[in-house]
Amino acid sequence: MTIGSGWYAGQLRLELGARNRCWARGRAHVESYGTSPVIVYLPEETTVGAGIAQVSARHGNFFDASYEAIAARPGWMRRFNKIHAQGRALPKAASGRRWRELDSSMSSDALLMNVFCAPGVWESQAVKRALGVDGVDAMEFGWKARVPLTSGRVDRTEVDMRWGGLLVEAKLTERDFQTRTAAIVEGYRDFDAVFDRERLPRVELRPARRRKAVEFAEEFTQEWEDPTPDEATAREFQQGIVERARAAESAEAGYASYQLIRNVLAAYAEGCSFCVLHDERRPDLREAWFAVMAAVKNAEMRVRCKVLTWQELAALLPEALQDFLDRKYGIVRSGRTPSFCEWRAAAEL
Secondary structure (H helix, E strand, C coil), rough: EEEEEEEHHHHHHCCCCCCHHCCCCCCCEEECCCCCCCCEECEEEEEECCCCCEEEECCCCCCHHHHHHHHHHHHHHHCCCCCCCHHHHHCCCCCCCCHHHHHHHHCCCCCCHHHHHCCCCCHHHHHHHCCCCCCCCCCEEEEEECCCCCCEEEECEEEEECCCCCEEEEEECCCCCCEEHHHHHHHHHHHHHCHHHHHEEEECCCCCCCCCCCCHHHHHHHHCCCCCCCCCHHHHHHHHHHHHHHHCCCCCEECCHHHHHHHHHHHHHHEEEEEEECCCCCHHHHHHHHCCCCCEHEEEEHEEEEEEEEHHHHCCCCCHHHHHHHHHHCCCCCCCCCCHHHHHHHHHH
């Protein structure tokens, strides 16, 4: 039996949760509700003058030098406008501030900005060579691509980062690269020019289930009741009901790894290269990327596609930033052992 992407994502979330419990000490933060809490951080303020003016001097989710650079650039700071999708499941901040996606310790966008907004990274020739970047173009985060559709319109897809002629998709704890119906994916103008559709990974998509009446009323009620955790037999019986009900529903053909397909098409339309950045503790994401790469039939586009791990990139970064990535994310360059975290050690006892 092969290990699924959910297992790898879950293990990484557990490690990041443990590491951030250590990192959060002395920093403004809260923990989400639930059995596997996620740490979310608040920007910290420093009083200026007579206590009237206040400025955000530090953010616990960010390397200090990176956050200072972000705060100095309005275009980068706008990424904080993106509201956290699960913000209502988090404790309210004392200040009344709404939670942002970049506040989360699990945010791949925050990791991306921590790395590339740090002083010395943008200028690094070693980093540019590793990513295939030329020139001195500024980085754009949350760049809006214009991917042509067969209808003549465009898909205003958001790409995590554009750096000159390079588009970057960053991943950390996300379960996968999402799925979409075949009708949507095949609606891109350059789909058949770039991909061999028969080689792309397929999935069967079923719509979200509705509570439909069934022949036997007891099955309808048992399907939706919530048995207690120790009722293993009841849970197994309930799962069987759900599986039979879903199997009876019609499925729609779709494609796996939709984000990769869409971003390769965005790079093709823009004449750019495309790179996936992921954690080496997520081999499932790498395999998903190679499955899509195998279906790229356009030789020029295939050469412009690449993959890199955060660990490979870490070797090219300033030492202070490497230390931050080690302690907060457990990301270290090859040959190094991640720092010890007592919270994780306690959890394993």
